Amino acid sequence: xxxxxxxxxxxxxxxxxxxxxxxxxxxxxxxxxxxxxxxxxxxxxxxxxxxxxxxxxxxx
Numbered sequence: 756x757x758x759x760x761x762x763x764x765x766x767x768x769x770x771x772x773x774x775x776x777x778x779x780x781x782x783x784x785x786x787x788x789x790x791x792x793x794x795x796x797x798x799x800x801x802x803x804x805x806x807x808x809x810x811x812x813x814x815x
Contacts, residue, residue, distance in 0.1 A: 758764040765771050 765775075767774055
């Protein structure tokens with residue numbers, strides 16, 4: 756292992772806060788990039804369903 760202890764891994768010679776912050780921000784951006792389109796997809800499906808029901812009501 757490259758580090759002698761968990762504390763050394765956490766601090767990374769004084770650069771730990773920057774490293775872990777960049778990992779955290781990267782993970783948040785990747786999660787948002789995955790979840791945002793799924794949310795929009797569900798929203799569009801709901802709009803399609805509502806429009807289909809409205810068209811069915813108008814045709815009757």
